[in-house]
Amino acid sequence: MRVVLAGMNHRTAPLEVRERFAVDDPEPWLAKLVAGEEIDEAVLLSTCNRVEVVAITRRPDAARHRLRSFFARELGRGEPLPERHATQSVLYEHTDTDAVRHLFRVASSIDSMVVGEPQILGQVKEAHRAAVGAGASGPVLSRLFASAFAAAKRVRSETRIAARPVSVARVAVDLARQIFETFEDKRALLVGAGEMIEAALEALRGAGLSGVSVANRTPAHADELARRFGASAHGLDELPGLLAGADVVLTCIAAERPPLGVVLFEEALRARRRRPIFAIDIGVPRNIDPEVNALDGVYLYDLDDLGGVAEANAEERRRETVRAEAIVQEEVERFDGWLSALQAVPTIRRLRARAEAVRQAELEKAAARLGLEGETRSGVEALTRAIVNKLLHAPVSRLRERAERDEGLAYLEAARVLFALDDPTAPGAEADLLDGSKGGGEEPGSSGGE
Amino acid sequence: MVIELHQLTAALYLAASLTTFVGLALPSSPLGRAAIWLLAAAAIGHGLAFAQLHALVPPPPLTDLPLAVSLMAWLAVLFVLGLVLLRRRRLESLAGLVAALAFVGVFYASLSLRRTVEGGSEPVGGWPHLHVILASAGIALLGVAGLAGLLFLAEDRRLRAKRRLEWVRGLPSLEALDRVNLLALALGFPLLTFGVVAGMLWTEDMTGRLWAGGAHATWSALAWAIYLALAVARFGVGWRGREAAASAAAGFAFLLFAVIGVGIAA
Numbered sequence: 001m002r003v004v005l006a007g008m009n010h011r012t013a014p015l016e017v018r019e020r021f022a023v024d025d026p027e028p029w030l031a032k033l034v035a036g037e038e039i040d041e042a043v044l045l046s047t048c049n050r051v052e053v054v055a056i057t058r059r060p061d062a063a064r065h066r067l068r069s070f071f072a073r074e075l076g077r078g079e080p081l082p083e084r085h086a087t088q089s090v091l092y093e094h095t096d097t098d099a100v101r102h103l104f105r106v107a108s109s110i111d112s113m114v115v116g117e118p119q120i121l122g123q124v125k126e127a128h129r130a131a132v133g134a135g136a137s138g139p140v141l142s143r144l145f146a147s148a149f150a151a152a153k154r155v156r157s158e159t160r161i162a163a164r165p166v167s168v169a170r171v172a173v174d175l176a177r178q179i180f181e182t183f184e185d186k187r188a189l190l191v192g193a194g195e196m197i198e199a200a201l202e203a204l205r206g207a208g209l210s211g212v213s214v215a216n217r218t219p220a221h222a223d224e225l226a227r228r229f230g231a232s233a234h235g236l237d238e239l240p241g242l243l244a245g246a247d248v249v250l251t252c253i254a255a256e257r258p259p260l261g262v263v264l265f266e267e268a269l270r271a272r273r274r275r276p277i278f279a280i281d282i283g284v285p286r287n288i289d290p291e292v293n294a295l296d297g298v299y300l301y302d303l304d305d306l307g308g309v310a311e312a313n314a315e316e317r318r319r320e321t322v323r324a325e326a327i328v329q330e331e332v333e334r335f336d337g338w339l340s341a342l343q344a345v346p347t348i349r350r351l352r353a354r355a356e357a358v359r360q361a362e363l364e365k366a367a368a369r370l371g372l373e374g375e376t377r378s379g380v381e382a383l384t385r386a387i388v389n390k391l392l393h394a395p396v397s398r399l400r401e402r403a404e405r406d407e408g409l410a411y412l413e414a415a416r417v418l419f420a421l422d423d424p425t426a427p428g429a430e431a432d433l434l435d436g437s438k439g440g441g442e443e444p445g446s447s448g449g450e
Numbered sequence: 451m452v453i454e455l456h457q458l459t460a461a462l463y464l465a466a467s468l469t470t471f472v473g474l475a476l477p478s479s480p481l482g483r484a485a486i487w488l489l490a491a492a493a494i495g496h497g498l499a500f501a502q503l504h505a506l507v508p509p510p511p512l513t514d515l516p517l518a519v520s521l522m523a524w525l526a527v528l529f530v531l532g533l534v535l536l537r538r539r540r541l542e543s544l545a546g547l548v549a550a551l552a553f554v555g556v557f558y559a560s561l562s563l564r565r566t567v568e569g570g571s572e573p574v575g576g577w578p579h580l581h582v583i584l585a586s587a588g589i590a591l592l593g594v595a596g597l598a599g600l601l602f603l604a605e606d607r608r609l610r611a612k613r614r615l616e617w618v619r620g621l622p623s624l625e626a627l628d629r630v631n632l633l634a635l636a637l638g639f640p641l642l643t644f645g646v647v648a649g650m651l652w653t654e655d656m657t658g659r660l661w662a663g664g665a666h667a668t669w670s671a672l673a674w675a676i677y678l679a680l681a682v683a684r685f686g687v688g689w690r691g692r693e694a695a696a697s698a699a700a701g702f703a704f705l706l707f708a709v710i711g712v713g714i715a716a
Contacts, residue, residue: 178609181625273688276624293610296692305612 596702
């Protein structure tokens with residue numbers, strides 16, 4: 001089994017490209033991916049800053065090709081990308097250990113635009129849940145993601161990477177201080193009711209904003225959030241009136257086209273006698289028309305802009321990142337060990353099948369020659385099975401153990417040569433057929449591995 | 451001693467300005483606070499220099515352009531120091547800019563001070579002094595408005611271009627700069643107006659007519675008319691932000707030319 005990962009993030013693709021690949025509901029896309037022969041299991045992670053597919057395959061070259069075509073022809077909504085952002089130039093690919101390391105870094109927020117931000121782990125968990133729901137995640141991906149969550153948990157508890165997280169909300173508050181003298185007489189409008197909006201609401205309340213309004217497509221969600229933070233809840237139809245009273249606007253809703261355009265902002269500025277508005281758009285695709293930034297009195301920042309500002313304060317977290325990388329490396333090695341052990345399973349299965357075939361053949365010969373029947377035959381059968389099991393116990397245990405280490409492949413190779421396991425004419429060779437089956441089979445550790 | 455005190459004041463203004471900007475580049479250092487103390491020391495020295503000039507017999511008249519420029523610098527520094535000490539809204543960078551301009555003004559005054567002090571002078575009456583004091587106060591405040599406008603434009607440009615500055619926390623907010631601009635215009639324009647009226651009364655005292663013409667009077671009247679239009683736009687139409695900042699900066703540039711530029715040329 002091989003791990004293949006392909007995708008784009010805030011470093012390789014600008015927001016205008018990422019927003020075309022953003023996926024709201026990954027399940028139909030995952031169903032398409034695993035329907036073919038190339039990919040056995042898949043998870044699609046789509047956040048504001050990245051769109052990635054992690055796949056398990058037995059044919060890595062074919063899987064990579066399939067993922068390239070998936071991004072270029074299917075996920076990009078068929079709209080041609082600007083020449084300078086051709087899909088092959090914004091897409092990255094990782095295989096095996098590199099892919100595992102990449103996923104662990106993503107889950108641990110080391111690869112985030114704002115290093116240490118807490119939302120990404122929830123987003124990775126949600127992506128895996130969706131894959132399980134779509135029937136696209138099997139035992140290997142489940143194990144891979146469980147390891148990624150464990151790595152992320154260790155990074156958060158053993159480093160200070162999240163002790164002072166510079167979240168998007170905090171960066172926004174810092175920027176707002178460059179525009180406004182005080183927050184005491186300022187109002188904020190939050191459009192959306194997701195996790196990002198919740199984090200922003202907390203940060204803005206902490207900064208001392210006098211009033212906060214939450215507007216959402218589903219007013220009930222806004223109502224729930226507003227009640228918890230002492231804000232007022234509204235529907236999207238109230239946006240024009242709310243915008244006129246808002247000094248800080250933060251948006252993060254799913255929308256194909258920006259629901260907040262230049263005209264809406266012009267009207268709001270007129271109504272508020274041109275008092276400035278600081279607008280932060282963390283939606284992907286964007287929720288506010290980028291042309292709004294040209295209006296006198298509006299300062300519009302999108303995710304990429306905020307990332308640039310966050311970088312300025314990242315020195316302390318960069319030091320913590322070094323420690324986080326070491327933890328990720330340990331977890332990657334642990335997972336690699338498990339995966340290698342998984343490669344040992346077919347060898348062990350063949351070895352057992354070979355021994356069993358030999359035992360059966362010899363037992364039949366002996367039974368015919370000695371006329372064994374009834375209890376006597378059962379007794380001899382139990383005896384031979386016990387001998388075979390005892391003889392195989394040590395080599396099988398050693399193979400499992402060593403397969404998790406660097407020299408694992410050498411031991412597996414030695415076992416195959418010594419017992420002629422690759423000889424198709426040898427007794428028990430038909431067990432090879434089982435190796436190619438999807439999923440199932442013996443799990444490493446199921447009989448005492450980890 | 452009068453000249454040396456002026457030179458010392460100029461040096462303190464320069465030191466305050468340089469310390470402010472080094473302090474902004476090193477935000478965690480105590481240099482920002484030190485710069486304000488230096489500026490306060492310079493303002494006290496500047497006040498003492500004026501007291502010494504006043505003690506001379508006869509005291510040199512404030513109608514002398516270098517002395518008037520020095521007075522403008524002092525009043526601008528006192529205004530911005532008041533803002534920094536009372537409001538504490540990260541206005542140190544504005545104070546640094548005012549200190550830099552004050553250095554230029556006081557240095558220019560100190561160059562011609564020997565001629566003014568040693569040459570003796572005719573005593574002038576009350577109207578000329580009232581005209582110079584009121585007009586200088588108006589110009590000083592409108593100068594602070596212009597500098598706040600320039601800082602606003604630079605900050606606005608940076609925020610729109612999404613350029614980051616490591617020392618950005620030390621800069622005043624756009625809202626604070628806009629308020630300084632508003633306050634300086636609200637106080638400076640009436641003072642300038644009273645100064646112009648006092649000048650007209652001085653002219654009438656000398657010539658029997660309120661308007662005697664001449665380059666200084668014409669350009670000054672034009673500058674006053676421009677500020678009248680700016681005040682109407684700001685307080686009547688509701689200009690703010692970029693347009694208010696740009697007009698304050700442009701208005702001050704014109705005022706400098708009309709009063710000081712034309713005065714030097716004359």
